[in-house]
Amino acid sequence: MSEPGSALLHPGEFREVYHRVYREPPYHEGAAEADGFARQLADHAALPGFAVATVRDGAALTGFAYGVHREAGWWHPRAAAPAPRRLRCRPLFYVYELAVVPEARGHGHGRRLLDRLLADRTEPYAVLAASAKAPARDMYRRWGWTGAGRLTGPPHGVDLLALPLPLPLPHRPDRQAETA
Helix, strand or coil: CCHHHHCCCCHHHHHHHHHHHHHHCCCCCCCCHHHHHHHHHHHHHCCCCCCCEEECCCCCCEEEEEEEEECCCCCCCCEECCCCCHCCCCEEEEEEEEEEEEHHCCCCCCHHHHHHCCCCCCEEEEEEEEECCHHHHHHHHHCCCEEEEEEECCCEEEEEEEEEECCCCCCCCCCCCCCC
């Protein structure tokens, strides 16, 4: 399950993970971009529909994913074209970041973070942006994300990908939880 915005009690941890991940190729981002990310994260955490999922190695944050509910009609402001028909006039959950530090990769953390982040969302689709040069883009495609557009401007070669989300099961207090 995703965590509420209160999971950001230590925003510096998120900045550090972001910096460690995005200073790598193909991004080559520096400290200024990591600072900008930290400001953006704080702004997003204050929005309705914000959610974050984290993974830790002991007390150390080693990965996170976060996103925000976007109302019907919202589409990425840098999109090269309008939203595809399937995404128009529907609320979306926009995944802003998925970041796992290098030494924690290869253990399924990224997939679990996204699964937890997207669990029980009420939006019909999730959308994210992925650099065509990043290994993550191919990973998202393997996980079922499909093309929904492209972004304009730098960095060039960024795809918008979409994933249909299952409808959450209605809460039924009169039934006991089923076990597998």
